[in-house]
Amino acid sequence: MRLSQVQDFIAVAEHGSIRAGARARDVSAPALTKSIRQLEEELHVPLLTRTTRGVVLSRYGDAFLRRARLIATEARKASEEMAQMLGARNGVVRVGTTRGPAHVLLPAVVKRFRVQHPDVLVCIDSWGYPTHLDELRSGVMDMAVSPVPDEGIEREFTCEPLYNNDSVVMAHREHPLRNARSLRELIGSDWILTGQRMHGPGAAILDAFRERDLPLPRVAVRCDTIGMIEHLMQDRHLLCMLPRQMVAGRLAANGLVPLPIEDKLPSHTVSLIYRADSPMTPVAAQFATLLRREVHYLSNLPDSPLRRLD
Secondary structure (H helix, E strand, O other), rough: OOOOHHHHHHHHHHOOHHHHHHHHHOHHHHHHHHHHHHHHHHHHHEEHHHHHHEEEEEEHHHHHHHHHHHHHHHHHHHHHHHHHHOOOOEEEEEEEEEEHHHHHHHHHHHHHHHHHHEEEEEEEOOOOOOHHHHHHHHOOOOOEEEEEEOOOOOOOEEEEEEEEEEEEEEEEEEOOOOOOOHHHOOOOOOEEOOOOOOOOOOOOHHHHHHHOOOOOEEEEEOOOOOHHHHHHHHHHOOEEEEHHHHHHOHHHHOOOEOOOOOOOOOEEEEEEEEOOOOOOHHHHHHHHHHHHHHHHHHOOOOOOOOOOOO
């Protein structure tokens, strides 16, 4: 099996046809067909099923695609690592993040990293936690900075705690319940949920109501984009639970305020997550180091936006 064959297969799988895959790989269609056929002979299984509309993956092809992407990604990382060890400072760093870390940590970290590595492309993905794990598992993403659900994380990942992510209930300053001091007063309100799950980060308000045996909140909107959440809450009848670190700055400037809730609200640990069995490239490792330093710096400020780990 050759790496070029694996890359050819990925191109066909992702583009849906031999012709489109050949264009992506800059080779002829007959050459790509021969490469795929040789790969199938090597594996002793059919990877693709030809149809009048192109090709679809067989069940073997679907299973092999997950491995193929990992092979191709690790080969790329190995090449980048060797070049970086020889002094090159280009390449790509891919980081997954959620709203809190994106707001509090990443702007300063990216700025410092760009000074040190101006030729490295930094890709920041703000997808949800489950997607981050899939991207880390496949090797596409170098690291993620995210709260970890209460059930923990799989052993294939290293989970390095950074800080505690406290929650606050946010509303427009003219919301009729802006002075509420308990979750019970918020029964019947409409909420923006910031995740697709029904428990844990993104759905912490549901957990908070469950803990008090209160009727579950009415979810009016699911949205994980902070800019859209700001606009949605201008209607002055929606509530949203967000990380405490996001209260100051742009949220306050847009008329959003934290409610003085006295009930204990959920808190999750924000962690640096990466694959346990695959070392980061040198530039990715440097980005991770700058993340840790920024957490340490912010945690020691007199009015720190971060709550230290116990």
